[in-house]
Amino acid sequence: MSAGFVFQRENAGKLLQEIDSFSNNKLKLRIELQELLELTAYNSKFDEFENLIFTAKYIQGLMRVVKNAIENPEISNLKQIQADLSQNIEKFYQQLRDVIANSDxxxxxxxxxxxxxxxxxxxxxxxxxxxxxxxxxxxxxxLKRVN
Known part of the structure; x- marks a missing residue:
């Protein structure tokens, strides 16, 4: 898989500001996100970072489904969704470790x-x-939709 984006370490702060603006200032861990952006650029771990953000988005979607399933007893595959969630959280742990592997x-x-x-x-x-x-x-x- 080839990363759909590349950025320079010195641009991580600007990129963080763009993401924060895009989120309407909803980012909670700006320092950590900037660290991950800088590490990604410094170590050329764009593929690993792309996998990490994909998995994070997928997990958040699964968590919303689980929350809705608890409130809606008609959803019948809750156990399968919970197993998928657990598996992807483990995957996320490893992906995060991969991104920070070359840090101090x-x-x-x-x-x-x-x-x-x-x-x-x-x-x-x-x-x-x-x-x-x-x-x-x-x-x-x-950005992909704009280009």
């Missing part, structure tokens, strides 16, 4: 602690990060 040890430690530990606080932060990455995916998708 302190950043890797912080991401493991903040996003990848098995705790409710970590999962809440992970969900916020996935929401920001979903906005990133939607932003890149909007």
């Amino acid at each position: 040890e302190s950043l890797k430690y912080r991401y493991e602690k903040d996003f990848l530990e098995l705790s409710s606080e970590s999962f809440a932060r992970l969900n916020s990060l996935m929401l920001d990455l979903e906005w990133t995916k939607m932003y890149f998708n909007s």
Whole structure:
């Protein structure tokens, strides 16, 4: 798979501003998103980042389906959806580790602690990060429609 986008590390801040503007200032973890953008550009991990933002968007969609399914008992395949959600969260963990693999040890430690530990606080932060990455995916998708 070839990334549909390429950007320079020094443009990560500008790109972050464009994504934040696109989201109507809904980004929650701007610093972490900028770090991921910079790491992606610095290490030329565009394919890995594209996979990460795709999976984040997919997970957010599944989470909305699960929420609606809980409220709507007519949805019959909830167990299958939950299994797909669990599998994709594991996939996301690995994709995030792939994107940060070449970073310094302190950043890797912080991401493991903040996003990848098995705790409710970590999962809440992970969900916020996935929401920001979903906005990133939607932003890149909007650029494809314009071009």
